[in-house]
Amino acid sequence: MPLSALTGSRVRERRLALGLRQADVAKAAGISAAYLNLIEHGRRRVTGDVLVRLASVLGIEAAELEQGSEGALAEILRAAATAEPEAAAELERIEEFIGRYPGWARLAGGLQRRIGQLEQAVAALNDRIAHDPHLSLSLHEVLSAVSSVRSTAAILAETEDIEPEWRARFHANLHHDSERLATGAEALVAYLDGSDRAETPGAVSPQEEFDDWLAARGWHLPELEQPGGEVDLSPLASAAARALAAVWVARMRADVVALPLNRLESALAECGPDPVLIGARSGAGVLVAMRRLALRLGSGLGLVIADAAGALVFRKPVPGFVPPRFGAACALWPLFEALARPMLPVLAEIEMAGRRRARFAARAWGEASWPAGFGGAEVRQAAMLLSPVPDATGPVRRVGATCRICPEPACPARREAPIVSEATGLRG
Amino acid sequence: MLIEDEPNIAEAIRFLLNRDGWQVTTLGDGGVAEAEVRARRPDLVILDLMLPGRSGLEILQALRADPATAALPVMMLTAKGQGRDREAAERAGANLFMAKPFSNTEFVAAARSLLGTG
Numbered sequence: 001m002p003l004s005a006l007t008g009s010r011v012r013e014r015r016l017a018l019g020l021r022q023a024d025v026a027k028a029a030g031i032s033a034a035y036l037n038l039i040e041h042g043r044r045r046v047t048g049d050v051l052v053r054l055a056s057v058l059g060i061e062a063a064e065l066e067q068g069s070e071g072a073l074a075e076i077l078r079a080a081a082t083a084e085p086e087a088a089a090e091l092e093r094i095e096e097f098i099g100r101y102p103g104w105a106r107l108a109g110g111l112q113r114r115i116g117q118l119e120q121a122v123a124a125l126n127d128r129i130a131h132d133p134h135l136s137l138s139l140h141e142v143l144s145a146v147s148s149v150r151s152t153a154a155i156l157a158e159t160e161d162i163e164p165e166w167r168a169r170f171h172a173n174l175h176h177d178s179e180r181l182a183t184g185a186e187a188l189v190a191y192l193d194g195s196d197r198a199e200t201p202g203a204v205s206p207q208e209e210f211d212d213w214l215a216a217r218g219w220h221l222p223e224l225e226q227p228g229g230e231v232d233l234s235p236l237a238s239a240a241a242r243a244l245a246a247v248w249v250a251r252m253r254a255d256v257v258a259l260p261l262n263r264l265e266s267a268l269a270e271c272g273p274d275p276v277l278i279g280a281r282s283g284a285g286v287l288v289a290m291r292r293l294a295l296r297l298g299s300g301l302g303l304v305i306a307d308a309a310g311a312l313v314f315r316k317p318v319p320g321f322v323p324p325r326f327g328a329a330c331a332l333w334p335l336f337e338a339l340a341r342p343m344l345p346v347l348a349e350i351e352m353a354g355r356r357r358a359r360f361a362a363r364a365w366g367e368a369s370w371p372a373g374f375g376g377a378e379v380r381q382a383a384m385l386l387s388p389v390p391d392a393t394g395p396v397r398r399v400g401a402t403c404r405i406c407p408e409p410a411c412p413a414r415r416e417a418p419i420v421s422e423a424t425g426l427r428g
Numbered sequence: 429m430l431i432e433d434e435p436n437i438a439e440a441i442r443f444l445l446n447r448d449g450w451q452v453t454t455l456g457d458g459g460v461a462e463a464e465v466r467a468r469r470p471d472l473v474i475l476d477l478m479l480p481g482r483s484g485l486e487i488l489q490a491l492r493a494d495p496a497t498a499a500l501p502v503m504m505l506t507a508k509g510q511g512r513d514r515e516a517a518e519r520a521g522a523n524l525f526m527a528k529p530f531s532n533t534e535f536v537a538a539a540r541s542l543l544g545t546g
Contacts, residue, residue: 140478143507144434147528151440154532159447166443173436 007051010065012040014058018218028298029053056300059218061319073098073109080112120326135188142184145177152177206240208325211315213245219316220297224252225261248314252295259284259292268293273301275363275385276345286345286365290383302360302386306335308379320358321386324402331413332399335384338364342380349389351396353408359396360386429470430454431461431487432505433479437528441474441535448536458482462490465497472542475522476505477513485517492521501542 015025026036030053038044039054046054055062063071074094081089090097098105152170156162162170213236223229231249236242259267259282267289271277275293279286294303294316302318306329315323323329334348346364351357366382400406403416430445432438433456442452453468455461459481465473473491477484484504491497504522506514514525524538 140507143528144437147507147530148434148436148440150529151437151444151532151535155440155443158532169439170443173439177436 006042007046007065008039008042008044011036011046011054011058014060014065015040018058018216020058020218024297025054025057028057053298053300055319057218057298059215063319073105076109076112077105080108083112124326138184138188142181142188145180145184148177149174149181206238206244209236209238209241210244210248211325213241214248214316218297219295219299221249221252221295222297224249224256252291255284255288255291258282258288261296264289264292264296273387275365285367287367287381287383290363290365290385294385300388303383304329304333304335304386305381305383306339307381308339310336310339313381314383318360318386318388320352320356320388321360322401324405327402327404328415329402330400330406331415332397332411333384334362334364334397335382338366338384339380339382340366342366342368342382349394349396350386350399353398353400353406359389361389362386429465429468429472430474431458431479431484432456432474432476433458434476440532444532444536445539448540450539456480458484458487461487465491465500470500472501472503472539474503474505474539477517478507485513485520488517488520488522503538503542 015022022036022040023033026033029036029050031050035044036054039046039050051065052062055065058065061072077089077094077098078091081087081091081094152173156167156170156174216235221231223231231245233242233245233249236245259278263282264278267278267281271281273293275286275289278284278293279289282289284292290303293299294301300318301316302321302323303314303316304312304323305314307313310328312323312329315325317323329335334346334350338344338346343366346362348362348364349359350362351359362384364382364384366380368378368380370376370378398408398411400408400411403411403414404418406414406418408414430438430441430452432441432454435456438454438456442454445452453464453470455464458479461475461479461482465487475484475487479487488502488504491500491502498521501523502521503524503526504514504517505526505528506517507528517525523542526535526538
């Protein structure tokens with residue numbers, strides 16, 4: 001049993017880092033403020049259910065509260081050892097390593113994390129250069145204009161007896177092509193200017209920067225629960241991430257209007273955490289109910305939202321379920337059934353492939369909308385809400401996060417070989 | 429016969445070849461190119477790789493598949509950076525490649541060399 005004093009101080013540190021009040025956290029975790037105070041000061045042991053609820057309120061893994069960041073560090077070092085099997089790292093002595101050389105262990109973990117980020121960034125850049133239709137189109141445009149200018153100019157320069165009407169024609173062509181060149185070159189410069197703007201070291205895309213910001217806020221924006229409340233977006237470094245956040249804030253503001261906290265709470269008490277019922281009861285709609293359920297203070301529910309192309313446009317992880325940051329998600333997620341069959345509630349119990357085998361009740365719902373009315377484009381969106389199911393034993397669907405990190409041996413929907421394998425038997 | 433969708437390039441090539449004593453027919457669309465080649469039976473086809481309607485590569489493959497046009501000299505116009513397409517056109521049986529932007533003298537010399545008059 002870890003020292004409860006340390007666990008308590010981790011709870012306190014995390015709460016203060018999120019800027020949350022003791023009373024609010026206690027209420028969300030279903031304990032009294034006085035009890036939380038005792039826990040935070042190490043006078044009460046915190047275990048089991050209370051620990052899990054506190055962790056979920058604080059948006060952190062229970063293991064991390066219990067064991068500190070060492071648990072997370074061990075996890076990433078294990079991943080590093082799996083990636084470099086030739087090194088024959090002494091996995092059975094991983095705790096000893098972290099204990100004896102904490103600084104070196106943190107350094108190795110940090111490097112492993114950095115390698116992952118850089119690999120993804122390199123893959124994304126390669127992909128961009130090889131397949132970017134915008135880039136190749138701009139280049140082709142410029143090259144065509146250059147060809148025409150070169151041939152035409154050479155004709156004008158080298159043909160001494162050129163007829164006046166031809167000369168006039170070629171002059172006009174030159175003029176036209178030079179305009180095309182100017183436009184094409186401008187487009188290229190604008191494109192290249194925009195793509196090398198690494199404003200935030202570490203985070204490689206605006207979407208990630210936005211994700212990190214919202215995660216640090218505990219996935220909840222209390223300012224918006226009051227009318228007229230403003231959210232400070234200045235902690236976001238890049239303009240693109242601030243733009244994403246502004247769109248999100250506007251959506252959350254509209255969600256609060258459609259389903260205010262008191263109505264959400266009474267609907268919850270009346271129908272339980274079923275977004276279809278809450279959406280119908282409140283008149284707010286299912287997607288609004290799903291977002292409100294997952295993003296209220298202390299919610300322990302995970303939420304992913306996909307657009308019609310299956311791209312994840314919003315990712316709130318829960319312990320045991322971490323949606324991929326890059327690339328496509330697992331094709332077996334109930335989310336994609338809901339995307340294909342709008343207005344049909346999809347309920348499935350899922351188990352995440354991997355060592356933890358976390359289980360969730362997944363509720364997915366998809367909707368289509370026509371923002372431009374008749375004749376306009378159909379915009380489809382689906383969301384999946386995940387509630388942890390601690391001791392389920394019933395039939396279950398095995399899914400992963402994304403193929404590359406999914407060890408499921410016989411998956412019918414696999415599209416890419418995994419870089420991990422369940423058979424490695426890696427246990428600290 | 430010149431099959432090229434950029435009107436200004438087509439005009440320049442047409443002028444150059446006319447001056448060199450050729451009769452030039454130009455086409456701006458890949459879709460009708462194959463039928464036109466069959467109907468007009470040109471001595472040489474100059475074919476742009478990227479065309480609207482049908483790509484130069486597809487037209488070349490169709491011409492090479494037919495015994496009547498299999499031996500027709502074909503010069504492909506490519507843009508720099510189309511390495512992969514160029515390899516495919518080479519396999520499909522293009523006689524010569526001219527990369528844009530090209531020099532006029534080289535272009536005329538290349539056209540002559542394909543008819544053995546260079």
